[in-house]
Structure formats: C-alpha cells, structure tokens
Amino acid sequence: MIKKELAVAALKNGTVIDHIPSESLFKVVSMLGIKNLTSSVTIGFNLDSEHMGKKGILKMADVTFPQETLNRIAVIAPTAIINVIKDYEVVSKHKVVVPEELNNIVKCNNPKCISNNEPMRTRFHVIDRENIVLRCHHCECTVHQNEIVLK
Amino acid sequence: MTKSLVSISDLSKEEILALLEKAGEFEKQPNQRLLEGKVVATLFFEPSTRTRLSFETAVNRLGGRVIGFSDAKTSSQSKGETLKDTIMMVSNYADLIVMRHYLEGAARYASEISPVPIINAGDGANQHPSQTMLDLYSIYKTQGRLTDLTITMVGDLKYGRTVHSLLEAMQYFNPTFNFVACDELKMPDQYKRFCDKLGIKYTETTEFSEDIINQTDILYMTRVQRERFSDLMEYERVKSIYTLRASMLENSKDTLKVLHPLPRITEIDQDVDDSPKAYYFQQAQNGLYARQAIICRALGIKG
Numbered sequence: 001m002i003k004k005e006l007a008v009a010a011l012k013n014g015t016v017i018d019h020i021p022s023e024s025l026f027k028v029v030s031m032l033g034i035k036n037l038t039s040s041v042t043i044g045f046n047l048d049s050e051h052m053g054k055k056g057i058l059k060m061a062d063v064t065f066p067q068e069t070l071n072r073i074a075v076i077a078p079t080a081i082i083n084v085i086k087d088y089e090v091v092s093k094h095k096v097v098v099p100e101e102l103n104n105i106v107k108c109n110n111p112k113c114i115s116n117n118e119p120m121r122t123r124f125h126v127i128d129r130e131n132i133v134l135r136c137h138h139c140e141c142t143v144h145q146n147e148i149v150l151k
Numbered sequence: 152m153t154k155s156l157v158s159i160s161d162l163s164k165e166e167i168l169a170l171l172e173k174a175g176e177f178e179k180q181p182n183q184r185l186l187e188g189k190v191v192a193t194l195f196f197e198p199s200t201r202t203r204l205s206f207e208t209a210v211n212r213l214g215g216r217v218i219g220f221s222d223a224k225t226s227s228q229s230k231g232e233t234l235k236d237t238i239m240m241v242s243n244y245a246d247l248i249v250m251r252h253y254l255e256g257a258a259r260y261a262s263e264i265s266p267v268p269i270i271n272a273g274d275g276a277n278q279h280p281s282q283t284m285l286d287l288y289s290i291y292k293t294q295g296r297l298t299d300l301t302i303t304m305v306g307d308l309k310y311g312r313t314v315h316s317l318l319e320a321m322q323y324f325n326p327t328f329n330f331v332a333c334d335e336l337k338m339p340d341q342y343k344r345f346c347d348k349l350g351i352k353y354t355e356t357t358e359f360s361e362d363i364i365n366q367t368d369i370l371y372m373t374r375v376q377r378e379r380f381s382d383l384m385e386y387e388r389v390k391s392i393y394t395l396r397a398s399m400l401e402n403s404k405d406t407l408k409v410l411h412p413l414p415r416i417t418e419i420d421q422d423v424d425d426s427p428k429a430y431y432f433q434q435a436q437n438g439l440y441a442r443q444a445i446i447c448r449a450l451g452i453k454g
Contacts, residue, residue, distance in 0.1 A: 112275050114256040118234050138256025139277055140158070142341065 025056030186215030192245035306373035
C-alpha cells in the first residue's frame with residue numbers, strides 16, 4: 001500500500017504516462033527528452049500491475065506534450081495511457097494512438113539503407129497498427145515492434 | 152508534368168499499360184528525336200554496364216545527350232561528398248537523372264531532394280523498376296496479353312528482387328504463380344501474404360518438375376548465387392536441381408517463353424538457347440524500348 005502511494009503521489013500540474021511496458025520505459029524517457037526537463041520527474045520502473053505484470057510510469061510536473069509527440073510513444077508502448085493533470089484533477093485521460101507515419105523517430109535496421117549512410121531524416125510508414133509493423137519509406141524494409149531502434 | 156520512377160509500386164495499372172503501349176511504338180520506330188536539346192545524366196555509383204548502356208542507348212536513339220559517370224570512384228563521392236550534394240550539383244546540368252546506387256533507398260531519397268525527375272536504375276537489393284517494365288513488356292509481347300497467365304518462378308526467390316517486383320506488378324492481371332525454389336531460397340512470407348490478400352493464386356514447391364513446366368506460360372528463371380549458401384555442397388546440389396534443360400521443354404505449351412533477367416550462369420543449359428521458347432536475349436533487347444518509354448514519361452514527353 002505504501003508502495004502504491006509513493007508511485008502515484010499527487011501531482012499539481014503536469015502529465016502522467018501510465019501503463020508503459022517496463023521494457024520500453026527508458027526508450028520513452030529518451031524519446032520525450034526527459035533528461036532535459038528542469039521540473040520534477042518521477043520515473044517508476046517495474047511496478048506491479050494487475051494487467052501487465054510489470055509496468056513503468058512517468059510523472060512529469062508542469063509539462064504537457066503536443067499530441068503528436070505523445071503518439072510517437074505508441075510505437076514502442078502501445079498500451080500507454082496519458083493523463084493530463086490540472087490542479088490535482090485529471091482533466092484528460094486517453095490511450096496513445098499509433099500515427100500513420102513516423103518522421104525521424106526510428107532508425108532503419110538495414111545497414112545498407114541510405115538513411116544510415118547520409119545525414120538525413122528517417123521516415124517510416126506504419127503498415128500494421130495492431131502488431132506495430134513499420135516500413136522504411138526509403139529502403140522499403142519492414143521493422144517489427146521488437147526490432148525498433150530509436151534514432 | 153515530370154515524374155520520377157523509383158519503385159514499380161509507383162505505377163498504377165493504367166500507367167503500366169500506357170508504358171507498354173509506348174514501348175511498342177518505340178520497338179516499331181526506335182529512332183525518334185523526342186529528346187532534342189535534353190541532357191540526361193546517368194549516375195552509376197555502382198557499375199552496371201548492361202543497364203547503363205541500355206539507358207544511354209535509349210537517350211541517344213531519342214536524340215538526347217548523355218553526361219555522367221559509370222563508377223563512384225570517378226565521382227566526388229570518393230572525396231566524401233554526400234548523395235544530396237551530388238544530386239543537387241548534377242540537377243543544375245541535366246533535365247533527368249538516371250541513377251544506380253549500392254545503397255537501398257538512395258533513389259527514393261534523391262527523388263525527394265532533386266528538382267529534376269529521377270529514374271531508379273537499381274538501388275542495392277531493393278528496386279529496379281525498368282527491369283520489371285521490360286519483363287512485363289516481354290510477357291505482353293510474347294503472349295499478346297498480361298491477363299490470366301501462369302508464371303513459374305524458379306531459383307532464388309528469396310533475394311531475387313526481379314521476381315518480387317514482377318509479382319507486385321502482375322497483381323492487376325489475375326496471374327497464377329508457381330514458386331519453385333529450395334527451402335533456403337523460397338519466396339518470403341511477405342510476398343505470399345501479398346498474394347493471399349489480393350486473392351492471387353499460387354503454388355509452392357521445391358521440385359522443378361516437367362509437370363509444372365507444362366502448365367506454364369512464362370518460365371521465369373533466376374540465378375542462384377553461391378554467396379547465399381554457407382554450405383557449398385548444398386549450393387552445388389541446388390544449382391543442378393534448378394537447371395533448365397531443353398529436354399524439359401518437350402511437352403510444354405507452344406507459346407511458353409523462358410525469361411531470365413541475365414546474367415545467366417548455369418541455371419539455363421546452353422542447349423535451351425536454340426529453342427524457339429528461349430526468350431532471354433530478346434528480353435534484354437526489349438529493355439531499350441521499355442526504357443525509352445520510361446524516359447519519356449519521366450520528362451512528360453508525349454511524342
């Protein structure tokens with residue numbers, strides 16, 4: 001019980017991202033650029049979850065993210081739930097949505113892809129939203145969820 | 152309107168048919184001065200003499216001029232120049248860029264940054280759409296149609312980009328495919344799923360039998376490459392199983408044609424060359440007409 005209270009200690013304003021698969025937590029941390037934040041951030045790792053076994057949670061005070069940024073998380077953490085907090089109240093709560101296209105988020109796994117050999121942005125199409133399968137816009141190779149490497 | 156051609160999937164059914172019709176016109180009259188005053192750059196970051204000569208002949212026969220290089224060693228790339236800079240520089244001089252690159256996706260990227268259209272003449276193991284167009288033209292010309300044909304693909308169906316692109320391009324024409332390959336080189340699942348999704352009929356077997364050949368309209372042979380095998384004994388075994396000999400064609404359809412993207416090594420025995428069903432040399436010649444059509448489309452020349 002104590003553990004639970006610690007994990008979800010109240011936040012006055014900010015964003016809470018819950019139900020992140022533990023194995024994706026630190027990828028999400030890096031994707032959101034959390035190490036550059038100056039406000040307080042709580043990172044919960046390997047917390048017990050009824051549905052997921054183990055989960056991760058991120059609580060970030062005084063920040064909100066554009067929807068587009070949050071949707072990028074969906075690629076590595078499709079179960080994530082975004083809570084926006086204002087004055088201790090949850091003012092919005094929703095699941096992340098897998099975008100149709102990912103711009104400069106994911107690295108291509110093909111070493112012979114032009115995007116790994118030229119200073120340029122990567123671009124991927126999400127060709128299977130359910131199982132998260134991506135196709136590189138340039139070399140046309142497919143990348144499955146468990147193979148995703150962030151740029 | 153100018154249009155790049157990077158991947159066969161860039162073309163709709165109508166565009167494919169229009170290109171085939173145009174190729175037919177060029178076969179009747181290959182010398183037409185449609186590119187008068189135009190400069191076409193052929194940038195071959197990876198050598199491919201066959202493809203380059205075919206493109207350059209196409210430009211020359213249309214009255215255009217060619218600039219370019221046939222090996223990256225002679226370009227500024229060897230000094231560390233990015234592809235982007237090379238493309239931007241060349242686009243100052245040329246109306247169209249035909250490029251072959253050893254990296255996959257290079258042509259797509261070039262088409263995004265280039266102010267002039269790009270024709271992909273091969274990007275690594277990825278796409279080679281002019282090869283697919285000449286395959287389609289060869290099928291169309293020899294069979295009189297593209298619809299309702301049985302196409303048997305033999306050899307390296309795993310890494311062979313020509314079979315993958317042909318399979319994708321045939322989706323509009325109700326084909327039946329037979330995939331003949333050893334387990335190591337069989338058709339990847341993603342292409343079988345592609346067929347399933349579109350209701351395209353196919354069979355898959357490791358046996359290269361006369362039974363299959365006798366049902367076939369187009370026998371598409373491919374090269375089995377030694378470097379695909381870690382076990383050289385296995386390579387030797389596979390190589391001899393998937394070799395076509397003239398005797399195997401005895402009871403095949405009169406209209407059957409044997410295609411091969413070339414270069415051929417041993418997968419088609421020399422004794423097939425004399426058969427009227429052998430079509431691989433004419434197939435290569437059709438590349439000229441297909442490329443003339445592709446160049447005109449790229450430059451928006453109706454002609």
